Amino acid sequence: MSNIIAELRDVRKNFQDSLIFSGIDLWIEEGETIGICGDSGSGKTTLMNVLGMLDRPSGGSVIWEGNDVTGERSSKLSKLRPKLFGYIFQRCNLIPELNVLENLLFPRRIVTGVEQSDVDFAKNLLKRVSMSGAESRNITTLSGGERQRVAVVRAMMNHPKIIIADEPTGSLDERSADAVMDMIVGLCGEYGSALLLITHNGRFAKKMNTSHKLHGGKLEKIHRWSRES
Amino acid sequence: MKWYTYLAIKQLFPTGKRVSFFTAISVLGVALGVMVLFVVQSVMDGFQRNIRQAIVGTQGDLRVDSKSPIMDGDDVDTFLKSLPEVAATAKYSYGIAMMQRDKRPAFPIIKGIDLENELRVVDLQKFIKCGTLENFDSGGVILSGELARWMRANVGDSVEIYSPKMMENEDGDEVILPKTLEVAAIFETGYHHADQNIALLPLDVMQELYGLNGWIHGIGIKLKPNVRAEKFAFELNKCLNPPILAESWQEMNRDLLFALKTEKTMMFFVLLFILLMAAFSIAGSLTISVVRKTREIGLIGALGGTAKQCAACFMVQGLVLGIVGSAIGIPLGMAVIRFRNDIVSAFVKLCRVEDFMLKFYAFSNMPAQYGARDIFVIVAFAIALCCIAGILPALKAAKINPAEALRNE
Numbered sequence: 001m002s003n004i005i006a007e008l009r010d011v012r013k014n015f016q017d018s019l020i021f022s023g024i025d026l027w028i029e030e031g032e033t034i035g036i037c038g039d040s041g042s043g044k045t046t047l048m049n050v051l052g053m054l055d056r057p058s059g060g061s062v063i064w065e066g067n068d069v070t071g072e073r074s075s076k077l078s079k080l081r082p083k084l085f086g087y088i089f090q091r092c093n094l095i096p097e098l099n100v101l102e103n104l105l106f107p108r109r110i111v112t113g114v115e116q117s118d119v120d121f122a123k124n125l126l127k128r129v130s131m132s133g134a135e136s137r138n139i140t141t142l143s144g145g146e147r148q149r150v151a152v153v154r155a156m157m158n159h160p161k162i163i164i165a166d167e168p169t170g171s172l173d174e175r176s177a178d179a180v181m182d183m184i185v186g187l188c189g190e191y192g193s194a195l196l197l198i199t200h201n202g203r204f205a206k207k208m209n210t211s212h213k214l215h216g217g218k219l220e221k222i223h224r225w226s227r228e229s
Numbered sequence: 230m231k232w233y234t235y236l237a238i239k240q241l242f243p244t245g246k247r248v249s250f251f252t253a254i255s256v257l258g259v260a261l262g263v264m265v266l267f268v269v270q271s272v273m274d275g276f277q278r279n280i281r282q283a284i285v286g287t288q289g290d291l292r293v294d295s296k297s298p299i300m301d302g303d304d305v306d307t308f309l310k311s312l313p314e315v316a317a318t319a320k321y322s323y324g325i326a327m328m329q330r331d332k333r334p335a336f337p338i339i340k341g342i343d344l345e346n347e348l349r350v351v352d353l354q355k356f357i358k359c360g361t362l363e364n365f366d367s368g369g370v371i372l373s374g375e376l377a378r379w380m381r382a383n384v385g386d387s388v389e390i391y392s393p394k395m396m397e398n399e400d401g402d403e404v405i406l407p408k409t410l411e412v413a414a415i416f417e418t419g420y421h422h423a424d425q426n427i428a429l430l431p432l433d434v435m436q437e438l439y440g441l442n443g444w445i446h447g448i449g450i451k452l453k454p455n456v457r458a459e460k461f462a463f464e465l466n467k468c469l470n471p472p473i474l475a476e477s478w479q480e481m482n483r484d485l486l487f488a489l490k491t492e493k494t495m496m497f498f499v500l501l502f503i504l505l506m507a508a509f510s511i512a513g514s515l516t517i518s519v520v521r522k523t524r525e526i527g528l529i530g531a532l533g534g535t536a537k538q539c540a541a542c543f544m545v546q547g548l549v550l551g552i553v554g555s556a557i558g559i560p561l562g563m564a565v566i567r568f569r570n571d572i573v574s575a576f577v578k579l580c581r582v583e584d585f586m587l588k589f590y591a592f593s594n595m596p597a598q599y600g601a602r603d604i605f606v607i608v609a610f611a612i613a614l615c616c617i618a619g620i621l622p623a624l625k626a627a628k629i630n631p632a633e634a635l636r637n638e
């Protein structure tokens with residue numbers, strides 16, 4: 001029996017008249033890895049936003065650690081969110097006015113405040129993603145792959161229970177994409193975070209425990225990835 | 230430090246960059262506004278101080294005056310001297326007379342003074358520009374600067390004085406002989422009103438000219454330090470019999486003092502527009518920055534920041550610009566005031582208007598004075614305006630929905 005951290009129950013989302021998806025049931029258990037793929041515009045990002053309550057569902061309920069948070073005030077959600085979710089986006093993940101280390105510590109600053117242990121943790125993880133020595137580098141001087149690696153570390157900083165990665169390697173070439181992907185999977189395994197990976201890349205989806213495909217507003221479970229779609 | 234304060238400061242002063250262009254321009258705008266306000270207010274204060282000094286220096290702190298001559302002048306004088314607040318008194322009488330030299334007539338206010346006591350009440354000595362007071366008591370006269378210029382009289386020249394008393398002689402048989410006095414000294418306070426048209430004579434000469442039999446018109450009073458003239462005059466009036474009336478220097482010059490104060494306040498509000506412009510440009514630039522950073526605001530939402538905190542981040546930027554601008558503007562203003570005379574003389578040389586400046590402004594030293602209160606008011610206004618400038622972008626930032634912001638590329 002695994003613990004369910006976050007769950008969507010019969011969730012529907014529409015923007016004005018256009019229905020994006022409906023009847024979605026999805027749950028994420030501790031430490032598991034889930035892949036979601038689907039055509040562009042099928043609603044993957046929207047699904048992820050609803051799960052993190054950055055966007056509210058039009059119907060159904062969102063449950064975090066057993067509590068229904070569907071109607072919760074946004075200030076309360078802001079408090080809970082960083083403990084549960086760490087985000088990695090396709091790009092523009094980092095704040096350009098801060099250097100690498102400051103970017104890494106920023107999520108800690110929002111949640112509690114920065115302590116020496118956080119600095120050590122950040123430096124440690126930077127080493128893990130082969131970026132040691134880059135602490136004081138300016139974000140604008142980093143390559144795309146390097147930025148994504150920093151973003152991966154930043155997502156880990158609050159020890160979230162789930163890492164949500166929305167096409168984290170979408171703008172990288174194959175080799176650095178592989179490297180970044182390995183780092184995400186590796187770190188999630190190491191720190192016990194679950195992983196929700198949104199990707200177009202079939203190879204990455206295959207690496208997950210389970211994969212789903214969002215299609216026509218419904219989520220289909222694909223246990224075994226098949227190449228034809 | 231709250232994270233939004235931290236981010237606000239970092240956005241204004243990014244790590245690894247010396248200073249952002251936006252910050253530099255905004256801070257400069259605020260600093261210039263603060264500096265100009267500070268310098269102008271200080272110079273106006275300086276002029277005010279000089280004028281007040283000239284007033285007190287020529288009129289004393291207080292005077293006891295009457296519409297009709299005071300016959301028991303000595304009794305009143307003794308009474309005043311007995312009061313603990315009073316440092317010194319000086320009897321005087323005054324009136325208008327005609328003065329003539331080389332067929333140039335003038336109609337100055339002539340004031341008869343008891344020099345020895347007068348010097349204890351007013352700073353006459355300080356304003357003497359030429360001549361001495363030595364020969365005054367033996368039939369001398371002291372002229373105000375402008376009167377002397379008009380009469381073309383120098384120290385040592387004689388002037389003739391005709392009093393109204395002389396014209397009263399009904400039977401025209403008598404030849405009216407003017408009183409001839411020698412110019413002992415010329416005084417100048419730098420304050421037009423006091424320098425315009427006054428001649429000082431020994432009290433006994435004045436009494437003789439006006440046929441006063443030892444009567445006087447009033448008594449000037451110098452107060453001990455820290456006695457407030459207005460309050461003392463109010464108290465004193467309870468003991469004095471009308472028409473004898475005590476009047477503080479503030480009351481005597483109420484219109485002038487009010488005008489000076491109003492002028493300073495008006496200047497403040499006019500110059501406040503410079504700060505207002507600076508605040509507007511900050512509001513504009515911060516609003517653009519909100520739009521530019523839309524995605525970042527969404528990202529912060531994903532990291533656990535609330536809309537209110539994001540709004541606070543932009544408010545704080547306004548606040549910080551106000552604080553930094555003031556922190557630069559005030560010392561800059563102090564520096565300008567410190568070197569004001571060099572700056573003015575350089576300007577004067579550059580424009581070749583030296584004669585003009587001397588002639589019309591009659592000062593080689595620009596007065597200036599500032600106190601904590603002025604600094605506080607200016608800084609408070611600057612910071613408040615910058616904070617208000619932060620409100621508009623903050624409201625815009627608070628409206629941003631993180632999910633939509635994250636779609637923003």
Ligand SMILES: Nc1ncnc2c1ncn2[C@@H]1O[C@H](COP(=O)(O)OP(=O)(O)OP(=O)(O)O)[C@@H](O)[C@H]1O
Binds near residue numbers: 015038
């Ligand atoms: N605020 C909105 N108002 C109206 N329609 C929206 C809004 N946000 C998203 N959509 C629409 O919802 C649909 C799903 O968008 P979403 O970004 O979730 O797709 P996606 O699966 O992540 O696509 P991609 O793979 O290209 O990232 C799209 O058709 C989009 O146009």
Ligand SMILES: [Mg+2]
Binds near residue numbers: 044045046166
């Ligand atoms: Mg997407």
